[in-house]
Each structure stands twice: as structure tokens, then as C-alpha cells.
Amino acid sequence: MQFFKVKTVEETFAQIEELVKAVKETEVIPLEEAFRRVLAEEIIATESIPSFPRSTVDGYAVKAKETFGSSETMPGFLNVAGSVQMGEAATAPLQSGEAIYVPTGGMIPPQSDSVIMIEHCEDLNGLLNTYKQVAPGENIIQIGEDVRVGEVLIENGTKLRPQELGAIAAIGKTHVTVFKQLTVGYLSSGDEIVPYTTEYLEIGQVRDVNALTITSLVQEWGAKAVYAGIVTDDYDEYQKRAKELFEQVDCLVLSGGSSVGAKDFTTQVIESLGEPGVFIHGVSIKPGKPTILSMANEKPVIGLPGHPASAMIIFSLFGEKIVQKLSGEASRNKLDRVQVRLMKNIHSSMGRTDYVRVKLLERDGEWWAEPIIGKSGLISTLVQSDAMVEIEAENEGARQGDLVPAILLR
Amino acid sequence: MQFFKVKTVEETFAQIEELVKAVKETEVIPLEEAFRRVLAEEIIATESIPSFPRSTVDGYAVKAKETFGSSETMPGFLNVAGSVQMGEAATAPLQSGEAIYVPTGGMIPPQSDSVIMIEHCEDLNGLLNTYKQVAPGENIIQIGEDVRVGEVLIENGTKLRPQELGAIAAIGKTHVTVFKQLTVGYLSSGDEIVPYTTEYLEIGQVRDVNALTITSLVQEWGAKAVYAGIVTDDYDEYQKRAKELFEQVDCLVLSGGSSVGAKDFTTQVIESLGEPGVFIHGVSIKPGKPTILSMANEKPVIGLPGHPASAMIIFSLFGEKIVQKLSGEASRNKLDRVQVRLMKNIHSSMGRTDYVRVKLLERDGEWWAEPIIGKSGLISTLVQSDAMVEIEAENEGARQGDLVPAILLR
Structure with a gap:
């Protein structure tokens, strides 16, 4: 076996960054199932938002210049020529000297260029008294002001948050291409380890705590966890069970028992799974020094330290980064500390x-x-x-x- | 209707804290389904961890005083009297002048009080040369040093993280009592709102973006979302649909259309659902001033502002707090800013x-x-x-x- 120098935490992260690549498989899924999935396409806006000019307030659509000079003491006057209904097109153009009522979100009639808020005017039997002047464009969202047709709305590799789903829904896209959901397999080993459901322990036995800590971290990161149980310290059996699990998953996690034999077995099993093999064998970290990281046929394999607490800490740190890279999520500037x-x-x-x-x-x-x-x-x-x-x-x-x-x- | 003064953000959080109570229903579920659920019981340790004294290193169990004075230049000598196997009880007591090999996590034999690391000694044909002295208790975890039988391991109201699941598994508890999973219903209203799956919009229409932003926030907080679609600006229909949904869920979210009629309807519908009714009608916040919060027959009801972005921001702030209180999660010191x-x-x-x-x-x-x-x-x-x-x-x-x-x- 190759001789390994213990690596620093920084070197370990740099190696993960360099060696772990996104899975190749993608799938097309309905938007309502896409929360926290990672985009495998760039979302280009196929429509403008809004698709018609909208009022941002309840008020009257006007020609701005016809309100110029209006004040509390010297109101302007306009004829109320109707109102726009929500959800309907405003087709009748606004004539000079007129105002048309528009609710928040309603369409602005043709030939109008601004909206005066209801708080700043008064409809007295069809004669609108304007107590304030408005500027052209005031209280209006123009076509495409939120999203312009043709622009990149969301980049490839984005993990979809609520607002991304909302924006995709807004342009009428009902399906998205995402990287496949990852499966992460976990196999425990050690003669002393018994299922955590064991009611009474014999002296010397401990329950498989990692089965819960490791699989729930996997869930937390949006992947599916496959727990394959416990294998005793027998190399052939260990290798066979690890290999079987490895074939089913995108990333394999092993935790060796603590006996000298079991420790060696974990390294040997990991080396047996494929090329190029182990790239980290020991990290200068506390807790968790005996961490092993490997790439076998483009799948990451993680050998965790024996103590459940150390295993959880190491998996939180390096496992999350590995799962993130593998998931296709673009590395972004993240406030993670x-x-x-x-x-x-x-x-x-x-x-x-x-x-x-x-x-x-x-x-x-x-x-x-x-x-x-x-x-x-x-x-x-x-x-x-x-x-x-x-x-x-x-x-x-x-x-x-x-x-x-x-x-x-x- | 009562007259409402716009409340500050602080007053709004204080009101939520005071008025929203945990749901009463609890259920017993298997531990592997309990991730992110909220404990409705106190977890008392029914076993000590570890349940036997364990070594924290690979080394030899010794009587500490028999290593006193050992050094590189003046090693001590002990007879190697065997080794402890992982997962098995060490029953043979350690005799004076002896050392017994123990792997990390293995049981310490009776009459031994410490472990000397393999790095600090050498087994020369059954004669152990000790190059360092150890103190009594060194490299040992005593019975109950991690968890003592009878102690409170996890408090009632804890949202279960990976480490809590691990600790519960460690004491052999396979099922936990948790508060029931919440369901949060969302109903959209407004004549201009159309399903987000609508391919082509008529002018004046907008897609129901909240259907995705609101329901994915609900999921994020660990609750189930029920999306009940869109209702037009017709009071009777709106009230009927809201009431139907309200009966099915633990918390109801409404978002009014933006027309004046729709706005009034949302408030009236909320008031119609039960007592004591609206406690927040407007918050001095930007964006999201027209927020409505109500308690109807002990269920919270939230009326969101019309704009999807404001709706999402308001729901992120107040909705999360409401869902947290309702879920039974104890308010804790949380670094959320x-x-x-x-x-x-x-x-x-x-x-x-x-x-x-x-x-x-x-x-x-x-x-x-x-x-x-x-x-x-x-x-x-x-x-x-x-x-x-x-x-x-x-x-x-x-x-x-x-x-x-x-x-x-x-």
C-alpha cells in the first residue's frame, strides 16, 4: 500500500473539490417535486414578467403631465372614465382629461403612463380631484421589469429554494431538468456492534448509533440513505457486502470497528472497490484523525473514524462537501461559518x-x-x-x- | 369590525409567542422516522453509556502504579497475559505484574485501572516494556461517563437532530413520542390568479407563484402542505372553500387578491372562521404591511399580502415562528440572525x-x-x-x- 502523509483540513477540502465530480444522470421532474433539487439546466425566461404593465397601488391611471401642479390647496381635475377589473385586459385607451381606476396588480390602460394612489385623490361624483402630482412611470411595473424574456433567470447547478420555484412557476415552466437524487449507502462494521434495536446488550457490545446519525445527515442534505446493516470483522464478508452496496449507490460510507483487524479491513476494502483509490488517509483534525477518503470508479468512498461522535463530526464536515459536489450543486459563496x-x-x-x-x-x-x-x-x-x-x-x-x-x- | 392599530414587528412576534400553543395530539413512532420531529416526552436514560468500562485507545490494560517511573531510558516490565476481544466481556481479572491487550472500545479487565497506548510500550515476546507511566483512569471511559442511568438525556420539546437520534439509539430506545406532524393549508384568491401550470396567459392574468413558495417553506419547516387551489373574488365561495380547508389543517394560510373587494373578503373570511379572531391587522414592516394574523378555535390563520415576494418574506418571518410554536418545539436560544x-x-x-x-x-x-x-x-x-x-x-x-x-x- 501507498504511504500516506496526514493531510490538513484545507488540503482535504481542496482534494475533494478537485476529485469529486457531479453525477452524470439527470431527470425531468414536475416543479412541485423540485424543492431542494439541483438544476441541471439553465432557466431562460420564455416570457416577460409582468406580461402587461401593472399598477403597484390602488389608484387611478392618468397621464402624468395632467397632474402636474396638483396640490392639497390647488387640486387638479380629471373625469373618471371607468375602472379596470382584475384579471382582465384594459383595452380602452385613456383619453386626455380622463382617469381610470386600477386596483393593485391591475393592468394600466393604453395611453396612461402613471397611477395616482387613492390616498392622494378623491372621486367626487365622477370628478377626480388630484391632490398631488405624479411622475411618468410612477406606481407602475413595466412589462419585463421583474424578468425580461430571454434573460438567464436561474443558473445551472442551483439548488432550488422556494423563491427559485416561484420564479420558474411565474414564467409558466412546469417541469425542470435536475441532477438525479443521490443515494448514499452506509455499512457498519465491527464485532462489538449490534443493531440499535437490540433491547439488552451483552457486556462488550455497543449499539450502532451511526445508523441514525449518518443516515439522517444524508437526508438533511437531500439525498436518499441506504443502510445496509452491520458486518463482523471478517475480511471476505466485509468486502462482499461493501461491494454489493457500492454497486447500488452514488457514494459509500463505511465505519470500521475499532479492533486492529477491523481498521485494516476498512482500508483494504476501500482499496478493493476501484481506481484511483484512497486519496486521504488521515487528517490532522481533532476529533477524527483516522478519516479515509477514496474515489473508486468516480464514486466517493468515505471511511469514518470509530467513535460515533467523531464519525458524525467528520461526516458533517467532509461528507457534506462530497455530497454537494456529487449532487451537481455549483460551489457558491456561502456563509457556512x-x-x-x-x-x-x-x-x-x-x-x-x-x-x-x-x-x-x-x-x-x-x-x-x-x-x-x-x-x-x-x-x-x-x-x-x-x-x-x-x-x-x-x-x-x-x-x-x-x-x-x-x-x-x- | 374592531379598529386595529398597525403593530410593530416586535409586538407581532410577542403576540404570536403568547397566543399560539402547541398542538395537543402526539404519536409514538419508530426512531428511524423521527428526524426533525419534535419530542413530546422527556428522554430519561434507562441505561448507562458506556455500559462497561472501555479503552479509548489501542493499548494494554495495566495497574497504573505498576508503570510509575517508566521512561524511554528506564522501561518498566509487565507480563502480557492475553488480549480482550472486541464485543466480548473481559472476565479474567488482571493480576499484579500483568498487562492485557485491549483494542479501542474494548472492555477493560477487572482489577485494571488504566491503559497504556501501544505507542508507549513494546511487546517483546510476551514481556511488555513500558516507556511511559500512566495515571489511574488514563485512556479509559468509565461506566456512565457519557450518559448516566436516570439522567435527563433530552428535554421535552426538542426538535430531533442527528445527534439526538444517535443518543436515543445508544440507550436502546426504538420508539419516541412526538407531537403530530403539522399540516398547513394554503388557498389562493383573486380573479387575476390562474394555476401556475397555465401555459398561455390572457392579458391581466398572473400565475399562482405562492402555490410553490408557500408550500415549500412549509415543507422546509417539517410540516405537510395542503394546496387547495384558487378561488375567485366571490365571498360565499371564498368563505366555503376556506372553511373546508380550515377544518382539515392545523394552520391556514390565505393570500387575498389585490382588488379592493378581495382584500375585504380575506379579512371577513378570516373573521368568520372562529374566535377570538384577528389579533394583527397590519404590521409596520416593509415589505408586507397588510399582513393579517388570527387565532380561530386555537388554529392560527395567516392572511398574506398580495405580492408574491412580500408574501414569501412575511411567511418566512411570521409563518416560521407560528409553525414552530404550534409544532411543540420549545423556544430556545437560536442564532437565527x-x-x-x-x-x-x-x-x-x-x-x-x-x-x-x-x-x-x-x-x-x-x-x-x-x-x-x-x-x-x-x-x-x-x-x-x-x-x-x-x-x-x-x-x-x-x-x-x-x-x-x-x-x-x-
């Missing part, structure tokens, strides 16, 4: 990135992070955590009062 | 809270917000937005370089 102030000093080793579980507390409009005390393998410390504070490798820790980046654990 | 720096001055009116759509840009490790130009009713400005910056009512705006709170639009 918030700045918080430390309530206590944190010690760390130079050259290693530490993720410290913290509780967040608000004090005078600022957010403070209180480190949670406890060994890194403990699941209870994660239950108490609101976030993880990142102590970068170039620092030997951070001091009370320092602003540090934090990843929220929602 | 991040601080960003403004790239440009923003003007605002004293006494009104403004939500300004912004793009976020990173510069030297700090996040800057660039306001997006465009009228407030436009959906395309929301598509371009990464966040909304909040300009509080007590300010007349904010200046370039100011730190302001922002709500991320994910």
Missing part, C-alpha cells in the same frame, strides 16, 4: 484543526460560545452542542473574547 | 422594520451585504438574494460599514 466570541480559552496544537463543541449564549446582542467539557468520543456532548467552533491549524488555540468561526449544528 | 457589514447606505423610516434583500460577499474573512436594487414586489430580486438585512424600527436606516443582522435565505 458564523463568528462567535469565546467564553473560555481553548488550547490546541499547531498544525491541527480542532472542532470544539460549544453551547451558544446571547449577551447584549452578541453570540458567545461556551466550550462543552467531555471526552471527544462522547455522544452526550453533541446533544448539548449548538455549534462547533473551528480552531485553525495555524493557531495554538484561541483566547477568551476572541472571535472564532463556528459551524451551527441544527 | 448573523451579523454582516453593509456595502451601501440603506434609508428607512423610523418606526418601521425594513427587510432589504442582499447578496453576500466575502472580503478578508468578513461578510458584506450588497443591497439588491428593484421594487419590493419583484420575485427576481428574491432569486438574486442570499439574505435579508433587518433595519430595525428604531433606526432611520443604516450606513455603509455598519454591522446589521441578516436572515439567511437558504
